Amino acid sequence: MYFQRYDLPVVLRYLNALGLLALEVVLVYAFYDQFYKHDLPCPLCLLQRVGFVAxxxxxxxxxxxxxxxxxxxxxxxxxxxxxxxxxxxxxxHVIPGTPPYGEDVFGMHFYTWAFVSFVSIILLTSMLLLIPGQYMGSNGPGFIPYTLQPFWVKTVITIGLMIILTNAGSSLIECGFWVCDDNPERYKLLVPGR
Incomplete structure (x- = not known):
């Protein structure tokens, strides 16, 4: 078997780190669209970000x-x-006459890409669950502190934590302590209501 040549828990940790990196790319692009193109996320978009953060x-x-x-x-x-x-x-947004929300990326809107991404996560996670022997015994250490992780994994972890905090802060600034607007046009905590 291929994994017998390698330490399976280490390989799986690195696969998970690569998955984390992929999700970071998705959310960094969402931030680019939000802050650079000034396209504020709607409440459903924010809930999708919650799914990505989880x-x-x-x-x-x-x-x-x-x-x-x-x-x-x-x-x-x-x-x-x-x-x-x-x-x-x-x-x-598939109802005829209903305009889409936001710009499209490669022919599909963010929420369509989000659906494709979440279904891909479900399929890839299901395949990871099929790998035998990943939970039996102790081939490697359980908890690996941040300081003992390889440099690239530390970088991915740091960026991931920063993105999680930025999402929380951005949502708070956009919605404040109130209900988010259906079609947000301003940051509630930065620009008072009219």
Whole structure:
């Protein structure tokens, strides 16, 4: 078997770190669209970001503590939540005469890409769950502190934590302590209501 030549828990930690990096790219692009193109995310968009952040947290747990069934369970539940929210938004905009929300990227809108991403996460996580022997025994250390992680993994973890905090701050500034606007045009905490 291919994995017998390598330390399976280490390989899986690195696969999870690569997944975390992929989600970081998705959210960094969302921030680019929000801050550079001034396209504020709608409430459903913010909920999709919550789904991505929850997926990131599950991947961070796998990177730090090694693969565990409950980490994968959290990842699957987060992806199902995100897919449901994204599908809800897709269904709102397929009605004839209903304009789409935001710009499209490579022919599809963000919420469609989000749905594709969440379904991909579900499929990839399901395939990871099929790898035999990843939970049996202790082939490697359980918890690996941040300081002992390889440099590239430390970088991915740091960026991931910064993105999670930036998402929380951005949502607070956009919505304040109130309900988010259906079609936001301003940051509620920065620009008072009219």
């Amino acid at each position: 997926c990131m947290i599950a991947l961070l747990l796998n990177v730090s503590y090694g693969p565990k069934p409950w980490h994968y369970g959290l990842l699957l539940l987060s992806a199902v939540f995100g897919a449901a929210v994204a599908l809800r938004q897709v269904s709102l």
